[in-house]
Amino acid sequence: MSTRSSRALVDRLIFLGPATALLFLFFVVPVIVDVAIAFSDMGRNLKVTEFTTDNVRRLLGGDSRLTSIMGVTLTYVLCTLAIFNIGYGLLLALMTTALPDRAGGFFRAVWLLPRMSPSVVYALLWTWVVAPTNYGLLNQILQGLGLPLADMKSNAPMVLIILANGFIGASFGMIIFTSAIRSIPQHLFYAARVDGAGGLSIIRHITLPAIRWQLSFVTIYQALALLVSFEYIWLITNGGPFFDTTVYALYVYRRAFENGQYAYGAALALGLVVVGMAVALVLWRFFDMRALLQRPRIEVK
Amino acid sequence: MARIELRATSKTWDDVVAVEPTDLVIGDGEFVAILGPSGCGKSTTLFMLAGLYAPSGGDILFDGAAVNEVEARDRNVGIVFQSYALYPHMTVRDNILFPLRFKDVPREEALKRANAAADLVQVREYMERKPSQLSGGQQQRVALARALVKEPQLLLLDEPLSNLDASLRLTMRSEIRNLQRKLGVTTVLVTHDQIEATTMADRIICMSRGRIEQVGTAEDLYHRPDSLFVASFIGSPPINLLQANAAGGQLAVGDGRLPLDGRADGKVTLGVRPESVVLGEGSLQGRIDDLEPHGRETIYHLTTPLGGVRALEAGAVARHKLGDTLPFRFADSLVFSTDSGRRIDGARAIAA
Numbered sequence: 001m002s003t004r005s006s007r008a009l010v011d012r013l014i015f016l017g018p019a020t021a022l023l024f025l026f027f028v029v030p031v032i033v034d035v036a037i038a039f040s041d042m043g044r045n046l047k048v049t050e051f052t053t054d055n056v057r058r059l060l061g062g063d064s065r066l067t068s069i070m071g072v073t074l075t076y077v078l079c080t081l082a083i084f085n086i087g088y089g090l091l092l093a094l095m096t097t098a099l100p101d102r103a104g105g106f107f108r109a110v111w112l113l114p115r116m117s118p119s120v121v122y123a124l125l126w127t128w129v130v131a132p133t134n135y136g137l138l139n140q141i142l143q144g145l146g147l148p149l150a151d152m153k154s155n156a157p158m159v160l161i162i163l164a165n166g167f168i169g170a171s172f173g174m175i176i177f178t179s180a181i182r183s184i185p186q187h188l189f190y191a192a193r194v195d196g197a198g199g200l201s202i203i204r205h206i207t208l209p210a211i212r213w214q215l216s217f218v219t220i221y222q223a224l225a226l227l228v229s230f231e232y233i234w235l236i237t238n239g240g241p242f243f244d245t246t247v248y249a250l251y252v253y254r255r256a257f258e259n260g261q262y263a264y265g266a267a268l269a270l271g272l273v274v275v276g277m278a279v280a281l282v283l284w285r286f287f288d289m290r291a292l293l294q295r296p297r298i299e300v301k
Numbered sequence: 302m303a304r305i306e307l308r309a310t311s312k313t314w315d316d317v318v319a320v321e322p323t324d325l326v327i328g329d330g331e332f333v334a335i336l337g338p339s340g341c342g343k344s345t346t347l348f349m350l351a352g353l354y355a356p357s358g359g360d361i362l363f364d365g366a367a368v369n370e371v372e373a374r375d376r377n378v379g380i381v382f383q384s385y386a387l388y389p390h391m392t393v394r395d396n397i398l399f400p401l402r403f404k405d406v407p408r409e410e411a412l413k414r415a416n417a418a419a420d421l422v423q424v425r426e427y428m429e430r431k432p433s434q435l436s437g438g439q440q441q442r443v444a445l446a447r448a449l450v451k452e453p454q455l456l457l458l459d460e461p462l463s464n465l466d467a468s469l470r471l472t473m474r475s476e477i478r479n480l481q482r483k484l485g486v487t488t489v490l491v492t493h494d495q496i497e498a499t500t501m502a503d504r505i506i507c508m509s510r511g512r513i514e515q516v517g518t519a520e521d522l523y524h525r526p527d528s529l530f531v532a533s534f535i536g537s538p539p540i541n542l543l544q545a546n547a548a549g550g551q552l553a554v555g556d557g558r559l560p561l562d563g564r565a566d567g568k569v570t571l572g573v574r575p576e577s578v579v580l581g582e583g584s585l586q587g588r589i590d591d592l593e594p595h596g597r598e599t600i601y602h603l604t605t606p607l608g609g610v611r612a613l614e615a616g617a618v619a620r621h622k623l624g625d626t627l628p629f630r631f632a633d634s635l636v637f638s639t640d641s642g643r644r645i646d647g648a649r650a651i652a653a
């Protein structure tokens with residue numbers, strides 16, 4: 001009896017140990033350090049002289065910029081998610097699965113390219129595309145069409161970062177939705193066609209319900225990813241002009257590493273963790289993920 | 302209801318010929334079965350009728366009008382798939398209602414018709430359930446209701462019983478048959494099960510490798526098979542096939558000789574149904590090497606000068622023992638040309 005239970009303990013350690021250790025090292029420890037710094041007065045010199053709640057108070061009401069940062073973040077996350085990561089990803093998946101295999105594969109590969117290129121290269125490409133001079137790709141096209149030159153970086157920076165992130169983000173949903181659509185039994189589509197459904201009705205009544213799980217998953221996953229990542233924004237607009245494209249995560253970075261307000265940055269980061277968890281929980285509930293993850297009741301006869 | 306006609310209809314996938322150019326007429330209100338081994342092109346033929354596959358050549362006519370260009374959704378056919386293909390996220394009611402969604406049927410009327418269809422196949426009590434909460438037999442009935450609710454002019458059934466257990470299959474067989482008689486809808490059943498085909502259909506279309514081998518009643522196929530394929534595919538236990546040589550009114554089979562009626566020459570195959578082998582009398586001799594009691598009948602495996610012969614004898618008790626050597630004769634037989642595989646009409650070899 002005792003050997004068996006000690007055996008079970010060893011098994012658990014072997015199977016869960018490595019993952020738990022990693023989680024502890026790279027999530028729990030940083031959060032503890034972050035909390036500690038958030039309640040300190042650490043500044044540019046990295047010295048802590050006292051522990052204080054000033055930073056948290058500033059976060060919860062003392063930072064007048066934070067409201068507009070929240071607005072920018074919400075716009076950025078919602079638009080990128082709805083238009084590109086879900087909307088366009090789904091459209092690509094629907095269209096490329098309707099095409100013959102080879103053509104569909106080609107278009108999917110094209111849309112995967114941005115994801116495969118290094119972020120810095122990709123950001124540079126966008127910088128060149130929207131360069132406000134005569135030589136920017138966009139402006140060359142506009143000139144060719146006899147239209148006035150554009151300066152997206154100054155005049156439509158939000159559109160620019162949504163486009164840049166969306167072009168990358170769409171491929172994730174596209175891949176997942178494609179494989180989900182492929183796994184729908186062909187006979188369901190046949191049955192729907194015989195029953196009188198046209199293309200759009202089939203998408204609405206057969207395809208979308210069948211990939212509901214994947215739609216929910218990509219929404220939650222990408223919402224969180226968009227909330228915390230800022231590398232393309234940082235590389236393309238650096239959050240500017242002024243704070244117009246500074247999303248929350250980038251704001252954390254700018255406060256901490258550009259202004260040297262490490263303690264306030266840590267408090268802001270703590271806020272992001274809380275918001276991220278809240279968003280995840282709300283979406284989880286909204287999509288009823290627990291029910292979706294349950295084992296389906298299928299009777300095999 | 303419709304009269305269905307295939308004119309040189311064929312289907313090719315890249316280089317695979319699934320269905321060779323085929324001519325066929327299915328009468329208005331007729332119940333036909335397409336019977337053949339797996340992969341012979343039965344489903345492909347059915348899907349062409351449904352409008353799911355476009356024929357590679359030839360025409361399909363409904364009531365004399367070509368429907369090649371008519372979309373599946375405009376053909377007004379009902380189909381039951383082997384997998385049933387019920388919409389998994391919809392309740393039974395919504396599944397049955399689905400085909401009516403796309404017709405201008407008022408909600409009230411649609412519900413009434415769905416209920417009627419559900420009553421027809423006795424699934425009324427499961428209307429609120431999802432397909433995953435139904436047994437295979439219940440799913441099958443729902444699929445049937447969904448196919449019938451739009452009052453199709455053609456009902457297509459793709460191996461509808463193959464996923465059911467044996468006793469349920471028996472019940473569904475007669476239920477589908479009765480339903481079809483009651484509604485009078487032209488019906489095409491696809492199956493690889495000869496019993497299903499012979500018990501349900503008015504007429505059987507026997508297919509092999511993308512070609513129609515023979516069209517006829519169960520009796521035609523059993524007693525007058527056109528080819529070796531049909532002869533060996535139909536009948537259980539299978540027909541005895543003995544290689545033989547015909548010359549001068551005699552048939553040389555193995556080490557034995559049989560008198561030959563009719564005209565045949567050269568290499569032929571002699572086909573003898575197991576029940577045409579009469580044991581205990583006649584001029585031939587054989588030894589029982591194996592026997593299978595089936596309760597109502599017994600199957601004997603004999604070693605004879607002609608080769609191995611299977612014999613079937615009715616009766617609850619086996620009359621012969623393993624190892625017995627006994628006389629036998631052929632009460633009837635069929636003769637096929639070995640090269641072409643065609644039956645030679647009028648030829649028979651009967652050993653007295």
Ligand SMILES: Nc1ncnc2c1ncn2[C@@H]1O[C@H](COP(=O)(O)OP(=O)(O)O)[C@@H](O)[C@H]1O
Pocket residue numbers: 314317318319337338339340341342343344345346
């Ligand atoms: N969609 C398809 N693509 C390519 N080949 C197919 C397709 N459907 C069927 N076939 C081929 O056509 C032949 C006939 O198939 P099928 O009609 O499904 O046979 P059955 O229903 O008699 O078992 C098979 O050789 C099969 O591999």
Ligand SMILES: [Mg+2]
Pocket residue numbers: 340343344345
């Ligand atoms: Mg088939």
